[in-house]
Amino acid sequence: MSLLVVAEHDQNTIKVPTRVAVAAAQAIGGEIHLLVAGEGCQGAIDAAAQIEGVSKVLAVDHANYGHALAEEMSALIVSLAEGYTHILTATTTSGKNYMPRVAALLDVAQISDIMAVESADTFQRPIYAGNAIATVQSSDAVKVLTVRGTAFDPVSAEGGSASIEVREGPATAGLSSWVREDVVVLERPELTAASIIVSGGRGMQNGENFAMLESVADKLGAALGASRAAVDAGFVPNDMQVGQTGKIVAPDLYIAVGISGAIQHLAGMKDSKVIVAINKDEDAPIFQVADYGLVADLFKAVPELDGQL
Amino acid sequence: MKILVTAKRVVDYNVNIRVLADQSGVDLNNVKMSVNPFDEIAIEEAVRLKEAGKAEEVVVVSVGATQCQEQLRTALALGADRGILVETDEDMQPLAIAKVLKAVIDKESPKLVITGKQAIDGDNSQTGQMLAALAGLSQATFASEIELEEDSATVTREIDGGLETISVTLPAVVTTDLRLNEPRYASLPNIMKAKKKPIDVMSPADLGVDVAPRVKTLKVEPPAGRAAGIKVESVEELVDKLRNEAKVIS
Numbered sequence: 001m002s003l004l005v006v007a008e009h010d011q012n013t014i015k016v017p018t019r020v021a022v023a024a025a026q027a028i029g030g031e032i033h034l035l036v037a038g039e040g041c042q043g044a045i046d047a048a049a050q051i052e053g054v055s056k057v058l059a060v061d062h063a064n065y066g067h068a069l070a071e072e073m074s075a076l077i078v079s080l081a082e083g084y085t086h087i088l089t090a091t092t093t094s095g096k097n098y099m100p101r102v103a104a105l106l107d108v109a110q111i112s113d114i115m116a117v118e119s120a121d122t123f124q125r126p127i128y129a130g131n132a133i134a135t136v137q138s139s140d141a142v143k144v145l146t147v148r149g150t151a152f153d154p155v156s157a158e159g160g161s162a163s164i165e166v167r168e169g170p171a172t173a174g175l176s177s178w179v180r181e182d183v184v185v186l187e188r189p190e191l192t193a194a195s196i197i198v199s200g201g202r203g204m205q206n207g208e209n210f211a212m213l214e215s216v217a218d219k220l221g222a223a224l225g226a227s228r229a230a231v232d233a234g235f236v237p238n239d240m241q242v243g244q245t246g247k248i249v250a251p252d253l254y255i256a257v258g259i260s261g262a263i264q265h266l267a268g269m270k271d272s273k274v275i276v277a278i279n280k281d282e283d284a285p286i287f288q289v290a291d292y293g294l295v296a297d298l299f300k301a302v303p304e305l306d307g308q309l
Numbered sequence: 310m311k312i313l314v315t316a317k318r319v320v321d322y323n324v325n326i327r328v329l330a331d332q333s334g335v336d337l338n339n340v341k342m343s344v345n346p347f348d349e350i351a352i353e354e355a356v357r358l359k360e361a362g363k364a365e366e367v368v369v370v371s372v373g374a375t376q377c378q379e380q381l382r383t384a385l386a387l388g389a390d391r392g393i394l395v396e397t398d399e400d401m402q403p404l405a406i407a408k409v410l411k412a413v414i415d416k417e418s419p420k421l422v423i424t425g426k427q428a429i430d431g432d433n434s435q436t437g438q439m440l441a442a443l444a445g446l447s448q449a450t451f452a453s454e455i456e457l458e459e460d461s462a463t464v465t466r467e468i469d470g471g472l473e474t475i476s477v478t479l480p481a482v483v484t485t486d487l488r489l490n491e492p493r494y495a496s497l498p499n500i501m502k503a504k505k506k507p508i509d510v511m512s513p514a515d516l517g518v519d520v521a522p523r524v525k526t527l528k529v530e531p532p533a534g535r536a537a538g539i540k541v542e543s544v545e546e547l548v549d550k551l552r553n554e555a556k557v558i559s
Binding site: 069098109118183190196239252254264270293305 | 321322325326328337358393402404405407426427428429430431432433434435436437438439440441442443446447448449450451455461466467468469470472473474475476477478486487488491523524526528529530531532535537538539540541543544545547550551555557558
């Protein structure tokens with residue numbers, strides 16, 4: 001079996017979820033190739049060749065792939081698909097964007113967000129916001145998969161020695177074009193990569209109060225997250241959202257402040273190693289998953305916590 | 310311009326999901342069913358575009374059992390002009406739904422298709438992208454803003470780490486994220502009016518589409534539980550536990 005993993009990168013480095021997808025490919029078994037498509041992406045190509053478990057890097061450096069537009073990426077992947085039994089990428093907004101196109105163009109199903117590999121054709125995946133886990137079997141010749149970022153331990157970024165094969169993609173589809181990106185400049189780690197996350201919910205009452213959490217997060221080197229309720233209320237931007245419809249995270253420590261623990265939020269964080277909940281409502285469902293619960297007014301507890309760190 | 314939107318029938322988002330004891334699926338008996346919330350956002354967006362004079366007609370499609378008529382009526386009450394039900398009792402998977410929708414757009418020739426970014430039952434997030442691929446159209450997923458022009462649309466997308474703006478050539482498929490809009494509630498007069506709006510019913514076979522499932526669900530289980538831990542009495546105790554028991558902070 002040969003497996004193709006599509007890398008997510010910033011032209012210079014390979015992102016962690018890609019190494020999680022490689023780990024899933026290892027669990028399936030077979031020869032693993034990693035596709036790095038970008039523009040001016042030699043750094044990412046070199047980094048890809050170092051990744052543990054990868055035997056070959058397919059390198060495509062061309063203006064068509066600089067922004068990973070779905071039409072371009074899917075056409076490229078389909079053009080390289082022959083001979084592969086599995087095509088995988090991480091469940092990120094980028095992978096979720098182009099991978100279903102790949103599956104449709106190959107006339108096969110996609111199995112989204114796999115969290116366990118049972119065999120080469122059978123996988124576990126969450127449905128209903130993680131309230132049920134389905135074991136599904138694909139009857140298609142090629143398995144197109146996206147891999148949940150918290151489901152496998154990432155393979156090492158070093159220790160590999162893959163060969164690099166330069167490839168070319170098809171002509172541009174010319175259907176869409178990139179205009180601009182408004183990326184929030186992060187002074188903290190990214191949510192999906194952070195080992196500690198401090199998250200706020202509706203109990204924060206407004207956006208300004210998130211400054212209290214920022215201070216705690218800075219002391220812990222933590223990322224800042226939020227519940228959907230806090231996003232819906234306009235306290236913070238959507239990219240901070242942890243949950244079924246936001247980001248799925250599993251840090252070493254997750255501190256939930258003023259978060260009641262709606263099912264959709266729990267779906268995004270309950271695989272965290274240690275969960276702390278601070279909430280004044282002692283019946284809040286968040287306490288049912290918390291390792292350490294503190295029933296307290298967050299406006300007193302958070303500054304106190306800040307002082308003791 | 311004509312806009313086509315989708316309305317998937319799903320378990321209402323407020324329902325507590327219960328896995329069946331025989332592991333065959335989740336309990337759907339006597340459970341409240343609704344329009345997939347992301348599709349509701351799609352319907353709202355299309356209706357707003359019509360109200361702004363940028364579209365003439367909003368057509369809503371549902372694929373599934375005969376009961377999907379209820380969700381189509383909801384969409385019509387929210388302002389869609391007419392409905393199409395592609396009726397089938399088959400287990401409809403995203404690729405099959407995308408093929409059905411492709412056949413519908415071949416007949417209807419909409420200039421814009423808006424679907425939810427995912428349905429809250431299967432959580433697949435595939436159908437819109439697959440439809441765009443099968444129809445050879447451009448796509449803009451996870452949209453938080455749509456600016457419609459005559460032959461193109463500028464769409465702001467929610468991506469990891471921020472927002473991305475792209476321009477797509479029409480016709481195109483757009484999938485909706487949460488912040489695109491806040492759907493309205495249907496008023497009683499509009500619910501009454503919706504009963505008179507037309508719904509065309511057809512089958513996948515009428516459209517010449519093979520909808521055989523490709524993926525078999527072997528079993529469905531509840532997720533592994535997580536035991537509740539302890540309550541601490543003070544911030545001091547919490548910090549002590551994190552430092553010395555869990556050893557997750559230094």
